[in-house]
Amino acid sequence: MLSFWHNFVDTIFVLIASKGLSLQLSSHFFGDLLDSIIVDVASECHRIARLGLDRNLEEEEEEMRLSAQARLRVADPSNSSEANGKYIVDIFGQNHPSVASEIFECMNCGRSVMAGKFAPHLEKCMGKGRKARLKVTRSSTAAQNRNSRGSPASAYSPYSNSTSSNRLSNGTSSVAGEEYSNGAFEDP
Amino acid sequence: MRGSINRPPTPDAEDDQIQEKQLTFQEIIDIKLIESGEKERLKELLRERLIECGWRDEMKALCRAFAQKKGRDNVTLDDLVQLLTPKGRASVPDSVKAELLQRIRSFLASAAI
Numbered sequence: 001m002l003s004f005w006h007n008f009v010d011t012i013f014v015l016i017a018s019k020g021l022s023l024q025l026s027s028h029f030f031g032d033l034l035d036s037i038i039v040d041v042a043s044e045c046h047r048i049a050r051l052g053l054d055r056n057l058e059e060e061e062e063e064m065r066l067s068a069q070a071r072l073r074v075a076d077p078s079n080s081s082e083a084n085g086k087y088i089v090d091i092f093g094q095n096h097p098s099v100a101s102e103i104f105e106c107m108n109c110g111r112s113v114m115a116g117k118f119a120p121h122l123e124k125c126m127g128k129g130r131k132a133r134l135k136v137t138r139s140s141t142a143a144q145n146r147n148s149r150g151s152p153a154s155a156y157s158p159y160s161n162s163t164s165s166n167r168l169s170n171g172t173s174s175v176a177g178e179e180y181s182n183g184a185f186e187d188p
Numbered sequence: 189m190r191g192s193i194n195r196p197p198t199p200d201a202e203d204d205q206i207q208e209k210q211l212t213f214q215e216i217i218d219i220k221l222i223e224s225g226e227k228e229r230l231k232e233l234l235r236e237r238l239i240e241c242g243w244r245d246e247m248k249a250l251c252r253a254f255a256q257k258k259g260r261d262n263v264t265l266d267d268l269v270q271l272l273t274p275k276g277r278a279s280v281p282d283s284v285k286a287e288l289l290q291r292i293r294s295f296l297a298s299a300a301i
Contacts, residue, residue, distance in 0.1 A: 025217060026292035030285065031277070033231050038276045040235075041244060042268035045251035049263050054252055 067091070220299050230291060237284040246279065247272050 048054050070091040090096065099116035106113050106125060113121045211219075221227040238244050254271055255263045 022293050022296050023289075025214065025296055026289045028214065029218075029221065029227075029230075029292050030288050033227075033234050033288070034277060034280065035273070036231060037235055037238065038247070038272045039269060041247045041276075042251065042265060042272050045248055045255070046263060046265045046268050049251065049255035049260050052260060054255070057252075 069093075217296065217299070221295065224295075224299065226295050230288065230295075233291070234284070234288055237287065238280070241281050241284060243276075243279060243281070243284075247276055250275060 048057075070093050073093050074091055100114070102115040103112055104115065105111070106118070106121060108122065108125045111121075111125075218227075221230075250271060251268050254268065258267070
């Protein structure tokens with residue numbers, strides 16, 4: 001009976017000891033694995049530091065911070081939107097006037113134009129579009145004469161321009177009507 | 189008599205093994221872990237969990253801060269290991285540690301005892 005009891009107690013001890021042993025061992029091996037990973041991370045960071053690769057990281061972080069700021073500014077309802085005010089705030093926080101104000105030279109007629117008014121200017125300048133006035137230059141003349149329904153004989157004479165276009169602008173039957181009285185380039 | 193005859197006998201391979209230090213229980217388990225490939229798998233698992241929870245990024249930030257303070261060219265690998273070991277060990281999330289410990293204990297149960 002006693003030996004049975006001894007065996008029983010011994011078994012319990014062994015179980016407790018082995019559980020303790022198991023815990024201790026597993027902690028040890030966990031520490032081993034963790035140390036190994038720590039060395040890996042340290043090694044990588046050491047390399048980055050010595051090669052100066054974190055310089056790029058700093059720039060990237062700065063960019064991300066700026067874009068996050070800008071995003072906040074855009075999402076903020078108190079900012080003036082396109083519908084409300086004259087100025088639009090874009091994601092970089094810059095203001096844009098609704099009409100582009102840069103001034104440059106038109107490559108067709110040589111006049112100074114404002115960027116925001118360039119499209120309508122070109123319409124008049126190149127002779128397309130409603131009620132655009134005629135511009136008497138060599139290039140527009142050649143274009144008109146190319147497209148006009150007049151006689152080929154007058155094609156290269158600068159002075160025939162007014163007669164041929166006058167003919168057209170007086171409402172002669174031209175397929176496209178008024179729009180094309182100024183010698184448009186394209187057919188509809 | 190030639191001098192070479194008197195030289196001591198070549199030690200036996202068997203004798204070497206007996207004189208060798210006995211492997212500890214721990215070392216035996218370690219060998220089993222490595223040979224079965226489980227150690228590598230455990231390391232990968234731990235690495236993955238530590239990345240997921242942001243631990244690795246924290247460690248990298250610590251290193252970067254240290255390098256900026258000490259000067260990039262003055263940093264040694266030893267510095268960084270010394271820096272990361274206490275903080276690294278302390279900041280592992282409990283769930284990650286528990287998961288790894290459980291897996292290790294399962295291995296011990298199946299392989300060792």
